[in-house]
Amino acid sequence: MHQRQRAGALKKSSSQKCPEAPADNFRGSTKKHSICMVSDFFYPNMGGVESHIYQLSQCLIEKGHKVVVVTHAYGRRKGVRYLTNGLKVYYLPLQVMYNQSTATTCFHSLPLMRCVFVRERITVVHAHSSFSAMAHDSLFHAKTMGLNTVFTDHSLFGFADVSSVLTNKLLTVSLCDTNHIICVSYTSKENTVLRAALNPEIVSVIPNAVDPTDFTPDPSFRRDDRITIVVISRLVYRKGIDLLGGIIPELCLKYPDLHFLIGGEGPKRIVLEEVREKYQLHDRVRLLGALEHKDVRGVLVQGHIFLNTSLTEAFCMAIVEGASCGLQVVSTRVGGIPEVLPEELITLCEPTVRSLCAGLETVIARQRVGSLPPPESIHSRVRTLYTWRNVAERTEKVYDRVSTEEVLPLDRRLLRLRSHCGPVAGSVFAFMAVLDFLFLLLLQWLVPDRVMDVAVDATGPRSMWGQGSSIKLNATKGAANPDLFGE
């Protein structure tokens, strides 16, 4: 539902002129790429990575590139689906192992991925999220097939425990011969560079974005007889819900007109319910449960203050959404959060109950006096900060650069793995790379690339999208693709 809504908004705005259209000065990116976005996380799953892939793809399509998305099958959603503007999504039948991430053997996904890459004539493979096994698999196969690779890291990771040592090693292996890496904040870049032992020069920082048309302020929803603090987050430990459980009673005792509006669901809900029970705050602390994306704005506009208590965060889109709805943001100073909003729009606190309470109290005091900027002015300040078109434009530059780089041939790839990933892991994965290459040769011998059907383009320069749906849907591949006869 929300996808459709979003897409509608995009279509609407696509008729307008792109606000940050490149002045096309020095080296106008006239080159069109065939991009394959790969991640385990995509619609119908919902979250930051999912919407990032969707919005970025839409903006790249608008810029004339060809984009296909590859993810694993979600329940009965398998095969090829088309989303708005001809965004083609392959739901591959791969086994899901844990937390919507697929199992990986490094090899079993090669036949399917090769099929997609060859049929769609992909030039750049762009994998998302370090938690996605499919993304790493696709990088591995793409390098074997000689395609350029880009990886976007959406999360921060520690260094101290066993699980992070292992995942960091895998990331090192996966990224050591990837052409370019994108991180969503400078902190995330430092983290990724350290985790994967990368040259910082091949890591770009391109922040996430928020669709400002989805998050507009409307002060008429606010109740003036009270001050409402809005919290929208999953109710899990990493989002600092225990801190929230400490803040609620302390401030509610002090300010009788203070109300909390909490959206989201998760295992820490019990903490908030216990606090509400113990201090008899049922009328002042409302737990809304899981929110659909389209309902988020309706909750945000009811508040005066947006509170974020996360303990770790690479970028934090929630605070941008809150500020875009005209709320005063109070947040913990963790991860990339200090980079996201200018100082006048955010109050940063240490991740302790005391510091957060102090921060909230100063904002409440300013709210009482009326010295806070009006919601409209906050919105107009935020709306231009992060836009998807800007993200797409900067990502396009990455693709331009990557497409001029060479993909390491097998011998140099093996040397690179051995020299970069340590003698043990390097040798193991070099062996895997050789096996993958042999497997590819076998597949190419069984079904050569030239006899594989070329898919109909729904996006990009040779797009057939919107040229009469009957042709597109019913025509045979050969008829819809004159190139095939030409050869």
Add this chain to the structure above:
Amino acid sequence: MWRVLGSSPSADKTWKVFWCRGRGQNISRVMPREMGPDGAPGQVVPWRKVLWEHQPFPDNYVDRRFLEELRRNEGIRQYRYWAVVKEAGFVGQQLSSVAIFITLWLYMEQGLLSPERLLLTCLLSTLLGYGLHQTLTPLTKSGCELRTRLADLQSATIFLSFTFGFSPVLKTLTESVSTDTVYAMSAVMLLAHLVSFPYAHPSPPGSLSLNAALFASVCLASRLPGALHTFAMLSCALLVFALWPCLLQRLREYAPNQFTGLCVAVCVGGVVGLASQSPGGAVLLALALGTVTLFCPLLLVRLQRHKDNIHGPWDEAEIHEELGHILHS
């Protein structure tokens, strides 16, 4: 044009060397190839670590402030060799306790030690240990002392009477199992006891380690000649595996010097005792004790130099405050 512009920052080119984690490799900074959202790199404005401002730098720009918030080996503990050896002594003495228990069993099995003498020795040492334990118990806890003694007596009676009553059953418990299997099982269980023993807080001994040790004792005791032998062996096992660690913990807290001496004594006792029955075993035990108490601490202290723990703004924040009072005050 780009080449010209690109060369201007290289005038103040600082070949900053980045420290790169774990690999010790140096990454020299060169001016990144321009690919930013905005055009000219007029490098008059200093770079800021913010995302909300469109800065005249390429997206892959690496400032000299890159990684400046990195902190290494924060709050690291410096180990001193002899302090670690002292702590490792506890592990050594537990190893020796097991050896002593096995020696006693060997004596019993060959009829060199009568069950009556073992029981008498156990009783005496229990009384001695109990007295010592009571002396070392801090006075602040003495409010409910009388009740505690009665409770101790009660549980001792229950344990002893049940063990005595069931010893004929335990004696025949493993008759249908081959002796090799019983020995192998005992060995595995004693190893499990040593591995799972809570060396940091041995009082009370962890349930897994205690159960493994008692299982092994039942297996071994069932191979002895008579029911009284079984009873004596199991009482001895309770003494060695359940009560002894509690007493040692008290000693470690309130009499650290005597504790060290006691550990050494137990280690020596274990080796000497085992030597009287199996010299080869004694040599192996001595080697194991040397490794655990002398070599492993050396390794720990030496390898400490290579510790390379990094922290930075990306770390997950920890909640240090005690938030329980909000709910349970």
